[in-house]
Amino acid sequence: MRRTVARVWLLVVLAVMLSACSEGSGSSEDVAAQYPNASEYQLELLEGGVTWAEYERAVIDMLACIEDQGVPTVGPYESGSGLDYEIGSVDMTASDAEFERVSQVHDECYEEHFSVVNDAYYEGIAPSEEEYLEIERNRRACARELGFDAPDDMSREDFYDIVAENVDKLNMCFERYPDFPPP
Numbered sequence: 001m002r003r004t005v006a007r008v009w010l011l012v013v014l015a016v017m018l019s020a021c022s023e024g025s026g027s028s029e030d031v032a033a034q035y036p037n038a039s040e041y042q043l044e045l046l047e048g049g050v051t052w053a054e055y056e057r058a059v060i061d062m063l064a065c066i067e068d069q070g071v072p073t074v075g076p077y078e079s080g081s082g083l084d085y086e087i088g089s090v091d092m093t094a095s096d097a098e099f100e101r102v103s104q105v106h107d108e109c110y111e112e113h114f115s116v117v118n119d120a121y122y123e124g125i126a127p128s129e130e131e132y133l134e135i136e137r138n139r140r141a142c143a144r145e146l147g148f149d150a151p152d153d154m155s156r157e158d159f160y161d162i163v164a165e166n167v168d169k170l171n172m173c174f175e176r177y178p179d180f181p182p183p
Contacts, residue, residue, distance in 0.1 A: 142173035
């Protein structure tokens with residue numbers, strides 16, 4: 001009897017392993033269905049979720065795409081919970097045509113290399129509603145420490161009105177309690 005149970009158990013384990021392998025072969029189709037606007041480049045990065053390294057690679061490749069089209073870039077550099085970058089010239093006297101060209105180059109490279117990866121990365125690290133409520137409670141407590149009237153039962157809209165009017169003073173509360181964890 002033990003041998004029969006062991007053989008049945010072994011067959012069940014093998015069947016599960018084989019089905020997992022066959023499901024994995026369809027994962028690229030699943031990813032493509034989940035992200036219909038993703039380029040082939042982005043689909044490769046999206047399989048299995050987006051790690052920080054893949055997110056960073058997408059930013060770097062997007063910036064290389066922009067530079068390949070003659071538009072200077074600065075970055076990437078870390079900021080809070082992601083990577084920031086700058087494109088174009090620091091010369092604010094650029095013509096409308098040049099501004100339009102730089103915008104078009106950015107948009108094309110962003111769509112090819114980064115747009116969907118960016119969304120998927122942040123979806124993967126986004127706090128739960130409960131975690132987000134805790135972040136907001138902490139931000140309000142921070143605002144109260146700085147002398148602002150920000151009770152926990154204040155509406156989000158009212159709280160963010162106070163924040164908008166006092167960004168320079170309340171920014172530290174958002175740095176201390178960011179929406180997303182640092183990489």
